[in-house]
Amino acid sequence: MKPDSIDNIYLTMINYWSWWWEVDNERDELARTILTLLVLVLVLLLFKWTTSFTRNATNAPPGPYGLPVVGYLPFLGHNLHERFTEMAHKYGPIFSLRLGSKLHVVVNSIDLAKVVARELDQTFANRSPPITARTISYGAIDVAWSNNNAHWRNMRKLLVSQVLSNANLDACQGLRTNEVRKAISNVYAKMGTPVDINEIAFDTELKVATSMLWGCSDSDDYFHDFREVEFKIVELLGAPNISDFIPMLSWFDLQGRKREMQKQKDHLDRIFDSIIEERIERNSRKMEGEVDEDLILKKDFLQIMLELKDAPTSFDIIQIKALLSMILSATTDTASTMVEWVMAEILYNPNVKKKIQDELTEVIGMDVVQESHLPKLKYLDAVVKETFRLHPPLPLLIHRCPDESCMVGGYTIPNGSIVYINVWAIHHDPKNWPDPLEFRPDRFLNSNWDYKGNNFKFLPFGVGRRICPGVPLGEKMLMYILASLLHSFEWILPAHEEFDLSDKFGIVTKKRKPLVAIPFQR
Numbered sequence: 058m059k060p061d062s063i064d065n066i067y068l069t070m071i072n073y074w075s076w077w078w079e080v081d082n083e084r085d086e087l088a089r090t091i092l093t094l095l096v097l098v099l100v101l102l103l104f105k106w107t108t109s110f111t112r113n114a115t116n117a118p119p120g121p122y123g124l125p126v127v128g129y130l131p132f133l134g135h136n137l138h139e140r141f142t143e144m145a146h147k148y149g150p151i152f153s154l155r156l157g158s159k160l161h162v163v164v165n166s167i168d169l170a171k172v173v174a175r176e177l178d179q180t181f182a183n184r185s186p187p188i189t190a191r192t193i194s195y196g197a198i199d200v201a202w203s204n205n206n207a208h209w210r211n212m213r214k215l216l217v218s219q220v221l222s223n224a225n226l227d228a229c230q231g232l233r234t235n236e237v238r239k240a241i242s243n244v245y246a247k248m249g250t251p252v253d254i255n256e257i258a259f260d261t262e263l264k265v266a267t268s269m270l271w272g273c274s275d276s277d278d279y280f281h282d283f284r285e286v287e288f289k290i291v292e293l294l295g296a297p298n299i300s301d302f303i304p305m306l307s308w309f310d311l312q313g314r315k316r317e318m319q320k321q322k323d324h325l326d327r328i329f330d331s332i333i334e335e336r337i338e339r340n341s342r343k344m345e346g347e348v349d350e351d352l353i354l355k356k357d358f359l360q361i362m363l364e365l366k367d368a369p370t371s372f373d374i375i376q377i378k379a380l381l382s383m384i385l386s387a388t389t390d391t392a393s394t395m396v397e398w399v400m401a402e403i404l405y406n407p408n409v410k411k412k413i414q415d416e417l418t419e420v421i422g423m424d425v426v427q428e429s430h431l432p433k434l435k436y437l438d439a440v441v442k443e444t445f446r447l448h449p450p451l452p453l454l455i456h457r458c459p460d461e462s463c464m465v466g467g468y469t470i471p472n473g474s475i476v477y478i479n480v481w482a483i484h485h486d487p488k489n490w491p492d493p494l495e496f497r498p499d500r501f502l503n504s505n506w507d508y509k510g511n512n513f514k515f516l517p518f519g520v521g522r523r524i525c526p527g528v529p530l531g532e533k534m535l536m537y538i539l540a541s542l543l544h545s546f547e548w549i550l551p552a553h554e555e556f557d558l559s560d561k562f563g564i565v566t567k568k569r570k571p572l573v574a575i576p577f578q579r
């Protein structure tokens with residue numbers, strides 16, 4: 058091999074190797090050294106084993122060769138969704154790559170996504186959670202990380218019928234109105250100064266979610282560092298962990314990811330314990346005859362779960378905590394990320410902003426925004442959908458795992474491999490969307506687009522039996538917060554603010570640079 062090409066390979070590896078170290082902490086330096094030494098030793102010891110693995114996977118989808126032991130890991134780079142999309146251009150609509158000891162398969166076209174999530178939906182309905190996900194979800198017993206089994210079906214049914222049913226969402230309308238109005242008053246107090254858009258949206262979503270889950274009140278002090286904890290959880294869920302790729306190293310937790318996630322989990326656990334204990338005590342006082350008007354009038358999710366505890370389909374306290382934790386993450390981070398993306402697109406596209414303001418004036422006038430106005434805001438709805446197309450917050454959805462070997466696109470997908478549906482590639486494919494990089498909300502006007510995963514061109518909430526069950530709440534909150542922020546204020550970017558729509562891959566893919574804007578009286 059020529060010295061030049063060796064240099065190039067070396068530089069590429071150094072460049073991409075940094076993907077490993079996205080979450081900087083003190084242990085990374087040590088982990089990097091130990092890992093490098095271990096890899097060298099293991100390269101030699103396991104070379105034979107690796108080559109036999111490659112030979113066996115003869116009918117696997119095409120894809121790049123990697124190094125022994127680590128496979129293609131060192132070459133992946135930072136933004137996995139973009140990297141996978143580039144690789145699809147080279148290897149085709151389905152390709153595979155070995156990362157550590159596991160085969161990963163990426164599906165990039167509508168036709169093959171239909172095979173995975175429609176024809177073989179049942180086979181592909183397991184999850185294979187990474188170690189950080191197992192840690193935060195009390196051993197993968199929540200709705201998002203549990204495998205496709207009776208327990209998962211039970212929990213999902215409960216979530217959909219009790220928390221997210223139309224009846225319950227209607228009953229909680231007052232809560233949403235309260236919290237959105239409080240958020241608008243907070244912004245009033247900051248008029249003329251720069252405001253972090255994600256922070257406003259996150260806090261509002263958090264208050265709505267906690268009120269629905271256990272009826273929080275403003276005096277609860279756990280809100281204080283909640284955003285930081287949630288951000289850390291989401292960051293760790295998306296950060297590559299060598300223990301997942303080379304399970305024999307998991308005992309060492311070389312990057313400290315598991316320990317870091319355990320810290321976040323312990324923090325949440327203490328909050329949940331105190332809330333649940335307090336509720337159990339209140340319930341026992343009620344059983345002794347004391348009247349608790351609050352609990353009689355409304356049943357929040359915690360109350361429903363506790364009352365189910367003795368029923369045949371009961372949940373124990375650990376399962377209840379796993380569900381609370383999962384719902385909080387699902388509700389706060391995705392929706393606040395989307396509010397930020399939509400506001401960024403609007404502020405960077407003055408024509409779009411003008412059209413939205415005209416629509417708000419026409420539909421709402423001098424009134425305060427109410428949920429009943431939302432279905433009439435057709436243009437804002439199209440803007441939100443176009444933003445979902447360009448910036449799907451989960452660009453690879455949550456990966457799936459087949460419970461038996463099966464065929465997709467003429468290739469064998471072995472039982473236990475990790476399968477991604479690359480929604481990013483589908484949303485950016487010119488075959489599906491002409492001029493895919495342009496922000497053109499009109500694409501979504503005058504046609505019946507929804508978030509139910511029926512049209513495989515547009516899958517921001519996922520598809521098949523693992524589709525997001527939170528669509529009705531997520532959509533409502535997103536539209537409500539956006540309409541209120543845009544109707545109440547004129548938003549201006551700070552002077553010298555650069556036009557920046559770059560993203561940072563994670564399980565929720567966020568705007569790389571937080572959006573800050575200045576509200577003025579409208």
Ligand code: HEM
Nearest residue numbers: 200201387388391392451454455518519520523525527531
């Ligand atoms: C803008 C808001 C939201 C977006 C964009 C979003 C998006 C998603 C996506 C893409 C998935 C993965 C689906 C798949 O793998 O096919 C998912 C899963 C999930 N989401 Fe959401 N979500 C949002 C809000 C919510 C809310 C409010 C809840 C309320 C509880 C929720 C609960 C869940 C759950 C439980 C799952 C796992 C479902 C399963 O594995 O069975 N999400 N979400």
